[in-house]
Amino acid sequence: AQSVTQLGSHVSVSEGALVLLRCNYSSSVPPYLFWYVQYPNQGLQLLLKYTSAATLVKGINGFEAEFKKSETSFHLTKPSAHMSDAAEYFCAVSDFSGYSTLTFGKGTMLLVSP
Amino acid sequence: DVKVTQSSRYLVKRTGEKVFLECVQDMDHENMFWYRQDPGLGLRLIYFSYDVKMKEKGDIPEGYSVSREKKERFSLILESASTNQTSMYLCASRKQGANTEAFFGQGTRLTVV
Numbered sequence: 001a002q003s004v005t006q007l008g009s010h011v012s013v014s015e016g017a018l019v020l021l022r023c024n025y026s027s028s029v030p031p032y033l034f035w036y037v038q039y040p041n042q043g044l045q046l047l048l049k050y051t052s053a054a055t056l057v058k059g060i061n062g063f064e065a066e067f068k069k070s071e072t073s074f075h076l077t078k079p080s081a082h083m084s085d086a087a088e089y090f091c092a093v094s095d096f097s098g099y100s101t102l103t104f105g106k107g108t109m110l111l112v113s114p
Numbered sequence: 115d116v117k118v119t120q121s122s123r124y125l126v127k128r129t130g131e132k133v134f135l136e137c138v139q140d141m142d143h144e145n146m147f148w149y150r151q152d153p154g155l156g157l158r159l160i161y162f163s164y165d166v167k168m169k170e171k172g173d174i175p176e177g178y179s180v181s182r183e184k185k186e187r188f189s190l191i192l193e194s195a196s197t198n199q200t201s202m203y204l205c206a207s208r209k210q211g212a213n214t215e216a217f218f219g220q221g222t223r224l225t226v227v
Contacts, residue, residue, distance in 0.1 A: 009154065032213045043118070043204060043218035044157075051213040090156065094212040099164050100145050101172070102208075102216055106156035 002027040002093040006105035014113050019063075019078040021108045023091035026072065032094040033074045034102065035065055039087045047089075050074060061085070086112045117141075120205050120219035127226050133192040135222050137205030143217075144210045146188035148172075148180065151202040151221070160203075163188055164210075195226045 007022040025031055032051050036044040048059025055067045065076045076089060088107045095101040121136035139146065145164050149157040149172075159172030161180040169180050177199060181189045188207075192199055202223050208216040 034215070036218075041221070043220045044206075044216075045218070046215050049213070049215065096212050099162060099170060100208055100210060100212055100214065101147070101159060101162060102206075103159075104149075104157040106154060 002031060002095060002103055004033075004091045004093050004103065004105040006089075006091050006108050008108055009106065010109045010111060012111040012113065013081045015083055016080050019076070019081045019085065019110065021076040021089050021091075021110065023065075023074045023076065023105060024072050025074060025091075025093050027093060029096060030069075033065075033067065034092040034094070035059065035063070035074075035076050036090045036092060036104075037061075037087050038090065038107075044090060047076070081110075081112050083112050083114065086110055118205055118207050118217050118219040120203075120222050122222050123220060125222060125224045127192075127195050127224065129196060129226055131192075131195045131226075133195050133224065133226075135190040135192075135203055135205075135224070137188045137190070137207075137219055138186050139188075139207035139217070140186065141207060141209070141217065142185065143207040144185075145208045146182065147206040147208070147216070148178075148188070148190045149204045149206065150174065151204055157204065160190065192224075195224075197226050200224060200226045 035047040091105040147162040148160045163182040205219040
């Protein structure tokens with residue numbers, strides 16, 4: 001079964017600093033991977049997804065992620081943090097069974113200080 | 115604009131009550147899901163449905179049941195609510211296919227007292 005591990009339940013950065021949120025996956029086949037963002041008291045919104053086309057995936061709000069098969073990683077980055085980026089971020093992997101379930105990591109809360 | 119709508123944002127129920135959480139999607143998606151979200155545990159799958167009247171257990175189905183009588187509607191039922199079911203509940207829908215995006219509702223924060 002596929003799974004994802006997010007390293008760090010909380011990450012703190014200063015405004016303007018690099019954002020790096022880590023995600024490692026476990027899958028017996030090439031995976032489909034997703035990053036979602038959740039703002040306070042809201043549902044989840046897709047940031048970006050990897051579906052085996054380009055290994056560097058660009059998403060919304062200036063975020064991008066790179067799929068590295070050798071490291072089984074799909075880390076999320078943004079060159080310069082903004083206060084509005086403060087939210088919880090979830091990495092997810094898609095199940096290849098016929099049911100198309102998504103398995104989520106435990107989430108990383110991004111804190112941005114002025 | 116695509117939408118997944120959950121009937122309530124906040125609910126307070128008493129222990130032992132039967133609780134219904136409703137979810138409607140307008141995208142004609144085959145798959146619908148109920149997740150539970152707790153701090154430090156991420157999202158855990160309770161039940162999902164891949165077609166009308168079809169359902170499958172997720173990772174934590176105990177204490178819950180579901181109903182899908184129409185394609186657009188997926189209901190989560192707590193047969194006898196308990197305090198350990200106090201949580202945020204998220205509904206999602208997704209078109210068939212492992213590479214497709216899941217769309218989420220705003221969530222229902224349920225408190226059982």
